[in-house]
Amino acid sequence: MTVSRALRNPDKVSEKTLLKIKAVVDRLGYVPDPAASALAAGKTNVIGVIVPSVTNNVFSDVMRGVYEAAEGSKWQIQLGNSRYSPLEEETLVRTFLSQKPAGLILSGLDQSSETSKLLMGADCRIVQIMECGPDPYDMMVGFSHVDASRAATRHLLEQGYDRPGYIAARLDPRSQRRLKGFKTEAELAGVYAPNRVVTTPRPSTVTLGCELVADLLSKAPDTNAVLCNNDDLALGALFECQRRGVRIPEEFGICGFNDLEMVAAANPSITSVRTFRLDMGRIAFENLVEALQGAEPQQKTIDLGFDVIPRGSTERTA
Template sequence: MSKKGATVKIEDVAARANVSIMSVSRAIRGVEGVSEKTRAKILKIARQMKYVPNSNARSLAVANSNLIGISLPTFAGEVFGDILSGMRRTFDLAGYSSVIDTTEYSPEAELNWVRRLLSWQPAAIILTGLDHKPETIDLLETAPIPVLEIWEHTDHPIDICVGVDHHKAGQMIGQHALDLGYRQPAFVSAPRGHDTRADARLAGLRDVFSRATSTAVLSARPASGNSFATGFEGTAALLDGDAPDIICYLNDHMAFGGLMCCQARGLSVPQDIGIAGFNELDLASVLPKKLTTIRTLRRQMGVTGATHLLARINGAQVERTKLQPLEMIPGETTRTQSRLP
């Protein structure tokens, strides 16, 4: 250990870890150039030696804990499990533990969790999405620890952000449907206000069609908490009214429920109606027909977010926002429409 009162330098960490100064720098900043095993070793030694990269950073000297708090909306489904998988593996390799709680999409529950977690003096906090109460933002902006907002992108994060543009996702689905000749779209999702990402995707879908046609985008928002049932019930409600020619869903699980409803009604997909999902979940790979959907790189998002957060914990400067890619995946549940626009 260093002498009492002495300032630990990067050279000291490098010597203790038996690596180069450049390797320490790369590990601390969370950039490529060192293996995950070496990075974990260096970060552990840096914490033990209380190495502080710079006096202005939120650093190991402030965050003495190796605990990282992670707030998720729910454990249901694959989406947040995939993101969590990428994050936890990265944290485990770096010697950090995590504590996880779910909010069930409640900003009030998130606020209460943040209050409790801050009393434990964690190394960092991770929030899912951007729908926070003002008090939550105030608490975290004044807390001397890094904060990561994940899954949703903004140019103005509390601290740092890694996510996708959900409004753009809705636009991508809408443009794909429009290009195929669909003119009577609908959207099935969770109840209004339950998930702001759903609202953003619907807004993106409506944005595309409002510019190209005079047709309104119908929507169904069943109260069911099960994605498969929500997809089935929402589709049934739409088919009982002014039947759409394509239905877009909040996720692939809801799209599967919609497929089952169409099958029960004797409708052929995509001959009679088109169906599009979101996220390219594992379910999509085992359906009889390849689902039209949008691919999100959820595990990679978790790894990227965790790597950026580790860099912030260790005093490095990183990009405040990191926009993750989206990819349109055309499938067999949509087809070119024969009728003219």
């Protein structure tokens, strides 16, 4: 028992015994069995993180934020990949909960009703990331996708692109909200045209960006700008326009989303909407841990906002 204490609450054990214990632990190479600990204590130091993709740069940045924040702490990150499937997400939540995690970080607002039920009844702290919305299960760190794409659309309009289009792949809930933001803002300006919106359920790639913008230009040749659902598509759009000799930004404007590092390096550099993915992961983790340690966060929902970063690809006036 004293050993158990020494390892978990060294300050509850006298200096002398602490030293003695440390010596023996070192000599024997003793490592506590987390399974026994979990069983006896009825809880673990596991923090489950569920993301819809491990390859999507957006989520790998978030993951990195979490890992960097967790580094060196006693908290153990457990990653789950729901692959954009609500069913897989449900399975993951179930699996994670069976492990009695200390906390759960999951993406978005749109869980299946079954998952919701599980989460409501869960005996652990929960942080939703990627989005902001009403009624968090517990805590929330994200931003408004609708507002972000509205701002990007306004930027295009302000630059004089009066026939903007939209391309998107894999319409997950966040993509749909971004599309909605575009539509709202375009309608407000009286420039919305359904045939200038091209989408596909396929996952985003640069090559797909080429295809989608090609499709857009054939369906609505008068389109003079495109808001891309993410930066991969935007880069593809740029490449395709270059191949076709469409002059960027004079004839055609391109705006991406997320502000991945690469878009600033492109030629011309690509306008994008900066999102705070690393911070999102870090803050989600930090708030979760604070809550676990009894310090309730100031606010349940944290909106990290976004920034439209104007670059060469939409620098029409200047």
